[in-house]
Amino acid sequence: MLPVDIVLLRHGQSEGNKAHRASEEGDNRFFTPEFRDKHSRNFRLTDLGIRQAKTAGEWLKQNVPMPLDRFYVSDYIRAKETAVYLDLSGAEWKDEIGLRERDLALMDNLPDDEKKHLFELEVRQHEIDPFFSYPAGGSESVAALIFRVKTDLVAHLARECSDKRVMIVCHGHVMRALQFLFEKLSHDDFIRLDSSKEPADKLRNCQVIWYTRRDPETGKIAGDKLVAVRSVCPLVCPSNKVEDWGWRRIQRRRHTNQELLEEVNRYPRHVND
Numbered sequence: 001m002l003p004v005d006i007v008l009l010r011h012g013q014s015e016g017n018k019a020h021r022a023s024e025e026g027d028n029r030f031f032t033p034e035f036r037d038k039h040s041r042n043f044r045l046t047d048l049g050i051r052q053a054k055t056a057g058e059w060l061k062q063n064v065p066m067p068l069d070r071f072y073v074s075d076y077i078r079a080k081e082t083a084v085y086l087d088l089s090g091a092e093w094k095d096e097i098g099l100r101e102r103d104l105a106l107m108d109n110l111p112d113d114e115k116k117h118l119f120e121l122e123v124r125q126h127e128i129d130p131f132f133s134y135p136a137g138g139s140e141s142v143a144a145l146i147f148r149v150k151t152d153l154v155a156h157l158a159r160e161c162s163d164k165r166v167m168i169v170c171h172g173h174v175m176r177a178l179q180f181l182f183e184k185l186s187h188d189d190f191i192r193l194d195s196s197k198e199p200a201d202k203l204r205n206c207q208v209i210w211y212t213r214r215d216p217e218t219g220k221i222a223g224d225k226l227v228a229v230r231s232v233c234p235l236v237c238p239s240n241k242v243e244d245w246g247w248r249r250i251q252r253r254r255h256t257n258q259e260l261l262e263e264v265n266r267y268p269r270h271v272n273d
Contacts, residue, residue, distance in 0.1 A: 001162040001224045002154075006211040007064055008178060009056060009169050012049030012085070013205045014078040016040050016109070023112040031111045040101070040109050045081045052206040052235045053085035059234035059242065060086065060167075064210065069164035072153075074099035074171060082206070083169045091167070098152035102145045102173040105137030131190050142190065146177045154181055172203040182211050182226050184252045188263065200231060200245045208232045216247035226250055 019030035045053065071091045073083045083093050107115055107122070116123055122136040131142045140148070157166065180190060193201050203209075210230045215222045229250055233243045255263075 002158055002182075002211075002213070002226055003070075003161045003164045003166045004213050004221060005064075005068075005165040006157070006178075006182075006226070007060070007068070007165075007167045008175050008209045008211070009060075009082070009086075009167070010172050010175055010203055010205055010207045011074075011076075011078045011082040011169060012045045012052035012056075014043040014045055014049055016043040016078075017049075017205065018046050020112070026113075028111040028113070036109060038109075040104075041076045043076075043078050045078055045085075048237065049078070049082070049205060050085055052237075053082040054087070055235040056082075056206040056208065057086035057088060059208070059232065060088065063232075065165075066090075068167045070094070070161055070166045072096050072099060072166065073169045074101065074174070076101055076171070079169045079171065086169070088167065093169075096153065098149065098156075099168065099170040099174055101171040102142070103139045104135050105139030107135040107137065107139065129191075130194055131187050142173070142177070145173060146180055149174060149177045150181055154178070172207075175203050175207070175209060179209065183229070183250050188266075199233075199236075199243060202233075204233050204236070206234060208234065216249075 015030070015035070019035065022028070022030055066088070067090045068088070071083070071088070071093045073079050073093045073095050075095045075097050079099070080093070080095065083091070107119060110118075119136040122134075126133040126135055134141045134144075176190070176193065179185065179193075185193075196202070208231070210232070211226045212228050212230075213221050213223065213226055214228070216228045216230075227250060228247045230247045231245045235241075236243050
């Protein structure tokens with residue numbers, strides 16, 4: 001049985017976030033020899049990332065009943081730095097290697113144009129199916145990441161924290177993997193969310209996703225399953241506003257034969273008798 005509350009938070013803007021975003025727009029000035037000569041685990045927060053973390057901490061303290069019972073943080077430096085600036089009273093953080101960011105191997109810490117030049121085939125394959133495809137260098141597919149998170153973190157939470165309220169600071173891909181597991185999503189759900197331009201579907205820096213077993217209307221624990229989720233971005237830049245989509249009940253679907261057929265028919269067949 002999963003915890004009563006699981007509050008997920010993505011780290012604030014990191015050096016890597018800023019460098020890669022600039023590179024996608026054709027600006028590689030952040031990819032200095034010093035920057036390229038370190039593992040992405042060691043990226044620090046930018047000044048904006050620190051401000052995002054402080055703002056998220058204030059939102060958590062004002063909206064999530066405190067104190068929480070357990071505090072988990074990714075082993076990556078940007079997540080640990082975010083945890084510090086949340087400034088949650090009484091927090092004793094346990095760093096979990098299982099919360100580490102998705103491994104991108106040879107695709108990691110390279111400017112955008114080099115990725116496309118050196119790994120053209122892998123980039124194309126990943127564009128065809130970003131769920132199952134492995135980036136260059138034998139790194140993690142999203143499907144492999146989900147399996148890793150399920151067998152490590154989720155199993156631990158179910159085994160040791162079923163009566164607890166838990167805070168987790170981690171990464172966007174890890175949060176998407178947990179979303180996939182907690183809401184029983186499908187391959188096509190992931191593809192839709194991953195490519196969506198809708199603000200409610202994005203996982204911005206310091207995005208909060210709060211899962212609960214409590215009924216959001218009555219406040220009573222509804223059973224042994226997570227029943228509702230709330231997604232909040234405490235600091236949307238450059239508007240400096242909060243985006244809060246409120247509580248949404250989790251709908252776990254089963255598929256009829258007709259629904260499966262409709263899904264199948266969305267994929268064209270190119271080889272026939």
